[in-house]
Amino acid sequence: MSAPLVVARGLTRILTGEIETTLVDGVDLDIAAGEFLAITGPSGSGKSSLLYLLGLLDEPTRGELAIDGRETSRLREEARADLRLSTLGFVFQFHFLLPEFSALDNVMLPMRAFGRLSDRQMTAQARDLLASLGLEAHMGKRPDQMSGGQRQRVAIARALANRPKLILADEPTGNLDSHSTEQVLAILRKLVDETKTSVAIVTHDLSLAAQADRRVHVVDGRLAPHAAPSNPA
Amino acid sequence: MTGALDLIVSIAVTHVRARLRQTFVGVLGVATGVGFSVIMAALMQGSQEDFVAQLVDAMPHVSVSDERRNPPVQPAEQDYAAAQISGQSTPAMRRGVKNPYALMASLEAWLPGVVAPSVQARAVIRYAGRDTAANVVGVDPRREPKVSKIAAQIREGSLEALQRASNGIILGDGLAKKIGARVGNSVVVATGGGATMSARVVGLSHSGMKINDETQAYTLLKTAQVLAGQTGLVNELRIRLNDVMQAREMADRIEAQTGYKSVSWQEQNEDLLSAFAIRNLIMYTVVGAILLVASFGTYNIVSTITHEKTRDIAIMKSLGLRESTVRRIFVLEAMIIGLGGLLIGWALGYLMSRGLGSIEINLPFGDKNHLPIAYAPQHYLIAGGVALASSVFAGYFPARKAASLHPVEIIRGAS
Ligand SMILES: Nc1ncnc2c1ncn2[C@@H]1O[C@H](COP(=O)(O)OP(=O)(O)O)[C@@H](O)[C@H]1O
Ligand SMILES: [Mg+2]
Numbered sequence: 001m002s003a004p005l006v007v008a009r010g011l012t013r014i015l016t017g018e019i020e021t022t023l024v025d026g027v028d029l030d031i032a033a034g035e036f037l038a039i040t041g042p043s044g045s046g047k048s049s050l051l052y053l054l055g056l057l058d059e060p061t062r063g064e065l066a067i068d069g070r071e072t073s074r075l076r077e078e079a080r081a082d083l084r085l086s087t088l089g090f091v092f093q094f095h096f097l098l099p100e101f102s103a104l105d106n107v108m109l110p111m112r113a114f115g116r117l118s119d120r121q122m123t124a125q126a127r128d129l130l131a132s133l134g135l136e137a138h139m140g141k142r143p144d145q146m147s148g149g150q151r152q153r154v155a156i157a158r159a160l161a162n163r164p165k166l167i168l169a170d171e172p173t174g175n176l177d178s179h180s181t182e183q184v185l186a187i188l189r190k191l192v193d194e195t196k197t198s199v200a201i202v203t204h205d206l207s208l209a210a211q212a213d214r215r216v217h218v219v220d221g222r223l224a225p226h227a228a229p230s231n232p233a
Numbered sequence: 234m235t236g237a238l239d240l241i242v243s244i245a246v247t248h249v250r251a252r253l254r255q256t257f258v259g260v261l262g263v264a265t266g267v268g269f270s271v272i273m274a275a276l277m278q279g280s281q282e283d284f285v286a287q288l289v290d291a292m293p294h295v296s297v298s299d300e301r302r303n304p305p306v307q308p309a310e311q312d313y314a315a316a317q318i319s320g321q322s323t324p325a326m327r328r329g330v331k332n333p334y335a336l337m338a339s340l341e342a343w344l345p346g347v348v349a350p351s352v353q354a355r356a357v358i359r360y361a362g363r364d365t366a367a368n369v370v371g372v373d374p375r376r377e378p379k380v381s382k383i384a385a386q387i388r389e390g391s392l393e394a395l396q397r398a399s400n401g402i403i404l405g406d407g408l409a410k411k412i413g414a415r416v417g418n419s420v421v422v423a424t425g426g427g428a429t430m431s432a433r434v435v436g437l438s439h440s441g442m443k444i445n446d447e448t449q450a451y452t453l454l455k456t457a458q459v460l461a462g463q464t465g466l467v468n469e470l471r472i473r474l475n476d477v478m479q480a481r482e483m484a485d486r487i488e489a490q491t492g493y494k495s496v497s498w499q500e501q502n503e504d505l506l507s508a509f510a511i512r513n514l515i516m517y518t519v520v521g522a523i524l525l526v527a528s529f530g531t532y533n534i535v536s537t538i539t540h541e542k543t544r545d546i547a548i549m550k551s552l553g554l555r556e557s558t559v560r561r562i563f564v565l566e567a568m569i570i571g572l573g574g575l576l577i578g579w580a581l582g583y584l585m586s587r588g589l590g591s592i593e594i595n596l597p598f599g600d601k602n603h604l605p606i607a608y609a610p611q612h613y614l615i616a617g618g619v620a621l622a623s624s625v626f627a628g629y630f631p632a633r634k635a636a637s638l639h640p641v642e643i644i645r646g647a648s
Pocket of ligand 1 (some may be wrong): 015023043044048645
């Protein structure tokens with residue numbers, strides 16, 4: 001049994017300001033390789049904040065976080081950025097595609113930043129990726145020429161561009177109709193099953209959460225004790 | 234992770250293209266700065282070079298005169314390390330350069346240039362009841378054309394005509410006009426020393442410098458020597474060198490050889506040359522200010538773009554672009570504006586130089602009718618370099634701020 005992909009211990013994020021706000025409070029959480037994890041909880045409970053910490057977008061006030069065997073709490077900005085680029089992928093509720101660039105260019109952006117592949121290889125991979133998400137007809141389109149569901153699938157393709165080990169998705173279907181929601185979920189499920197990529201998805205859609213391998217429930221920045229028992233695939 | 238240059242370039246170009254009009258205004262600002270810096274430098278250096286050229290043309294490159302820089306060494310000083318000297322009086326008369334032709338021959342033996350003698354006498358020239366103060370210069374008509382433009386400046390008559398008439402005199406045209414004398418008239422020349430002679434006007438000269446034309450008069454050496462009461466002596470040897478820039482060195486050597494005070498044109502015009510240095514300093518300050526102001530435009534554009542693109546910046550950072558990579562995108566945008574401004578500014582500066590240089594104007598003094606324009610690569614390099622550097626500098630601050638932006642706040646806000 002190999003070590004989990006993500007090991008969080010006592011992960012805490014406190015906002016200092018006029019009033020101290022505890023966003024995340026002493027979270028212990030492991031995510032195994034190839035695990036599909038759903039993070040649920042009421043609005044404002046700290047789900048997004050936890051996800052930002054797990055994704056190295058935010059730095060914990062206290063606690064430790066190892067990703068792929070690497071302790072991250074003392075890494076510098078560049079190393080954190082490099083780790084995000086190579087190992088993590090994000091999907092948010094809003095697609096965040098660069099508006100002036102085509103779907104293909106948006107997907108290629110992380111590849112080009114990574115600089116591991118030749119132009120030809122990058123183009124080929126990005127095309128394959130978009131095609132596998134049913135977007136072969138839309139590769140040259142800009143975000144404003146696509147539907148919400150298509151945009152979100154492009155965003156997923158971009159998150160997958162550098163073959164990350166962990167996808168972090170924050171209510172990725174929050175803006176989508178039920179058909180698109182089904183599509184996105186199917187894509188993520190397939191990803192976990194076929195490539196052993198881990199997915200952590202924040203959602204308050206319980207039927208959606210039900211399709212995950214495991215669910216954790218966040219209340220007031222803490223993992224609730226009555227979280228459903230772990231049930232790895 | 235290498236910095237992904239092509240990615241940086243494509244994003245920067247996209248941003249700049251999306252704000253084409255604003256970018257164009259910024260580029261135009263820089264271009265105007267560069268263009269005017271170039272034309273200003275061209276005019277400044279042009280007029281300076283023109284002035285120096287006229288100066289160097291109008292005056293001897295080295296002037297050897299009968300003065301001495303230091304009081305002559307007394308015999309006692311040669312024998313003793315210390316000597317008290319008192320009761321010494323300076324001779325009232327200028328001693329004059331003795332044996333000028335022998336001295337000239339010995340100088341011309343090694344000097345890369347030509348030498349001509351001159352005698353100066355202050356006099357009053359009178360004609361038909363009107364008189365004016367004049368500086369009578371005795372010259373050698375055979376040698377003078379080699380060292381000065383006097384021969385070429387004679388409008389009526391000629392320098393050689395001095396040799397044909399006894400007591401011939403050439404008047405500056407302004408001087409002649411003042412007293413109403415014409416070629417062929419006889420004028421009276423009187424000196425403070427009491428010498429008076431009548432002289433025949435054999436020519437008029439016009440140098441284009443008003444002050445000269447109203448005060449100068451030329452005679453043969455011996456005529457001026459009589460007026461100055463110094464037969465056989467001259468006051469000045471005027472030297473024209475093949476290379477004007479050798480003047481300082483040659484002056485030193487001549488002085489060492491002859492003991493006569495030898496002054497190069499640079500030494501003679503030190504005040505003027507240092508005034509030029511100050512003028513250049515002012516010019517560079519103004520040019521720097523123009524370019525600095527132009528860079529405000531760049532700051533403005535890059536600031537606007539970074540504000541518009543906070544979402545894109547947030548997502549790029551969350552995807553894993555380093556802060557330094559994001560910063561480079563916006564610095565590059567500033568560089569594109571600076572570079573565009575530089576190229577257009579160069580063209581603008583060059584075209585303005587051609588345009589101004591071709592305009593016919595009538596200057597009140599002198600006979601030039603074109604503005605003097607200097608074409609020098611360093612004007613373009615300096616203006617372009619400063620413009621580019623200040624653009625990049627101006628863009629750096631908004632770029633740094635944008636790149637340090639925390640993605641979480643924006644992502645939270647947009648979700
Ligand atoms: N910058 C901030 N300043 C103050 N409070 C904040 C800030 N950001 C988030 N919060 C608060 O922190 C809590 C957790 O937010 P969040 O992680 O977005 O919750 P969730 O994603 O579960 O809805 C919320 O109550 C939110 O209002
Ligand atoms: Mg949230």
